[in-house]
Amino acid sequence: MSDSDHRSKNLGPNTQLVRAGYDPFDYHGFINPPTVRASTVLFPNAAAMETHSQKYTYATRGTPTTDALCDAVNALEGAAGTILVPSGLAAVTLAFLAYLSPGDHVLIVDSVYGNVRHFCDTMLKRFGVEVEYYDPSVGAAIETLFKPNTRLVHLEAPGSNTFEMQDVPAIAAVAHRHDAVVTMDNAWATPLYFRPLDFGVDISIQASTKYPAGHSDILLGTVSANAEHWKRLRQANGALGICGAADDAYQVLRGLRTMGVRLERHQSGALEIARWLEARSEVARVLHPALPSFPGHDIWKRDFKGASGVFSFVLAVARKDEFKAKAQSFLDGLSLFGLGYSWGGFSSLALHVDLEERRILQAPDEGPVLRLHIGLEDVADLKADLAKGFAALQ
Numbered sequence: 001m002s003d004s005d006h007r008s009k010n011l012g013p014n015t016q017l018v019r020a021g022y023d024p025f026d027y028h029g030f031i032n033p034p035t036v037r038a039s040t041v042l043f044p045n046a047a048a049m050e051t052h053s054q055k056y057t058y059a060t061r062g063t064p065t066t067d068a069l070c071d072a073v074n075a076l077e078g079a080a081g082t083i084l085v086p087s088g089l090a091a092v093t094l095a096f097l098a099y100l101s102p103g104d105h106v107l108i109v110d111s112v113y114g115n116v117r118h119f120c121d122t123m124l125k126r127f128g129v130e131v132e133y134y135d136p137s138v139g140a141a142i143e144t145l146f147k148p149n150t151r152l153v154h155l156e157a158p159g160s161n162t163f164e165m166q167d168v169p170a171i172a173a174v175a176h177r178h179d180a181v182v183t184m185d186n187a188w189a190t191p192l193y194f195r196p197l198d199f200g201v202d203i204s205i206q207a208s209t210k211y212p213a214g215h216s217d218i219l220l221g222t223v224s225a226n227a228e229h230w231k232r233l234r235q236a237n238g239a240l241g242i243c244g245a246a247d248d249a250y251q252v253l254r255g256l257r258t259m260g261v262r263l264e265r266h267q268s269g270a271l272e273i274a275r276w277l278e279a280r281s282e283v284a285r286v287l288h289p290a291l292p293s294f295p296g297h298d299i300w301k302r303d304f305k306g307a308s309g310v311f312s313f314v315l316a317v318a319r320k321d322e323f324k325a326k327a328q329s330f331l332d333g334l335s336l337f338g339l340g341y342s343w344g345g346f347s348s349l350a351l352h353v354d355l356e357e358r359r360i361l362q363a364p365d366e367g368p369v370l371r372l373h374i375g376l377e378d379v380a381d382l383k384a385d386l387a388k389g390f391a392a393l394q
């Protein structure tokens with residue numbers, strides 16, 4: 001973990017991505033930082049050991065490699081401090097554990113990442129925390145859901161699988177009036193396209209597994225706090241001992257250097273395919289916040305600087321009892337798109353979305369929802385592959 005690094009504050013986003021977090025002349029000019037694999041840190045004498053009067057004391061509390069990544073993320077998020085944890089899911093659960101106590105009430109967006117819902121419905125409930133889901137479109141009307149014991153509001157925008165947008169500043173303002181902490185899962189946009197802390201969020205969460213790592217071979221999460229919340233987050237991290245490994249931090253920092261160009265390509269490919277899908281008769285609706293037809297588009301345009309490569313579409317299927325079979329025929333007709341969950345890598349993915357756990361939002365009745373992650377392949381090849389999926393419906 002590391003405190004904020006303001007050295008690259010005034011640089012453009014891509015320049016920051018290339019430079020942030022590490023000065024090559026801190027380590028003999030080598031352009032990438034060393035991978036410091038460690039548990040033990042030695043002290044030169046007993047007095048230094050007693051007073052901890054040196055920067056590093058124990059590797060769960062950070063190493064030069066994990067600090068390089070944390071400093072880079074601080075610069076990108078505009079954060080006071082960042083911790084690393086072993087997955088995006090752990091990044092959310094650690095943030096919750098940092099704040100919640102038995103008897104607290106939490107407000108969780110209904111379009112939340114499914115495994116976070118599972119954590120809330122199992123462990124949080126077991127620990128005596130009252131969990132309530134809210135409609136992502138609620139905006140300032142979230143006020144009506146507050147109780148005297150509401151301690152935390154969790155946002156995720158766009159929402160998982162169905163991509164609902166949220167009025168982040170309106171929700172954050174209400175939460176702060178009620179002394180609740182605001183956490184946000186920002187894995188879809190990354191801090192390049194949306195900076196939660198600039199919009200009133202207290203704790204910004206990234207699944208670095210996705211675009212920051214970018215190659216489908218690393219699991220890592222980051223939790224970044226504003227100045228008010230950094231101390232508490234850092235203490236919770238120290239108490240729990242959940243930390244990121246040096247090799248993974250090295251790979252994610254390496255990934256950040258190219259994330260800007262990769263995201264531009266994910267964005268343009270996804271948008272081209274989303275528009276192409278909108279024009280197809282087999283498609284009922286495309287769920288992509290950057291499309292003017294999408295209900296949350298105005299908020300996306302107001303607050304976000306770009307769109308990444310994950311979105312969904314609703315296949316037009318007349319009979320509900322055929323939804324699953326048609327979705328599976330479509331998926332089995334694909335060959336370039338892999339069938340897999342963890343998006344953000346170089347290759348395209350597809351899956352049939354399961355919306356059964358939703359409490360407030362209704363699954364579309366026009367047909368099954370299929371989620372795509374558009375990778376870095378040539379768009380013409382991906383369209384041809386999707387056309388094969390449509391042909392397989394016949």
Ligand SMILES: Cc1ncc(COP(=O)(O)O)c(C=O)c1O
Nearest residue numbers: 087088089113185187207209220
């Ligand atoms: C929005 C979102 N947040 C968090 C995660 C969890 O990330 P990880 O796979 O690193 O646990 C995912 C994974 O798909 C996700 O889609």
